[in-house]
Amino acid sequence: MSTNGSLNRxxxxxLVGxxxxxxxxxxxxxxxxxxxxxxxxxGALSSNPERAKASAPDYDIPANRAYGSYR
Known part of the structure; x- marks a missing residue:
C-alpha cells in the first residue's frame, strides 16, 4: 500500500458529483x-439523495456513505 509521507496511510x-x-x-x-x-x-454523488445512493455501488462506496449534498 502506498502512503502519504508522514500520514503513513x-x-x-x-467525490462531489x-x-x-x-x-x-x-x-x-x-x-x-x-x-x-x-x-x-x-461521495455527494447527486443532489437527489436516492440517485446518490443508487450511484454508490458504481464507485464501491457503501450506500450509507453516499449523500445528496456536500454539506
Missing amino acids: KLRMA GGQGSFIGRVHATAAVLDNRAALVA
Whole structure:
C-alpha cells in the first residue's frame, strides 16, 4: 500500500458529483486513486439523495456513505 509521507496511510477522500449518467465523475475518481495514495470512501454523488445512493455501488462506496449534498 502506498502512503502519504508522514500520514503513513492513504488519504481518505470523497467525490462531489459523478452520479449515474455522469461521464467526468468516473474520470476524476479514477485519476484520484491512480497512484494508490488515496481511497474513495464517500461521495455527494447527486443532489437527489436516492440517485446518490443508487450511484454508490458504481464507485464501491457503501450506500450509507453516499449523500445528496456536500454539506
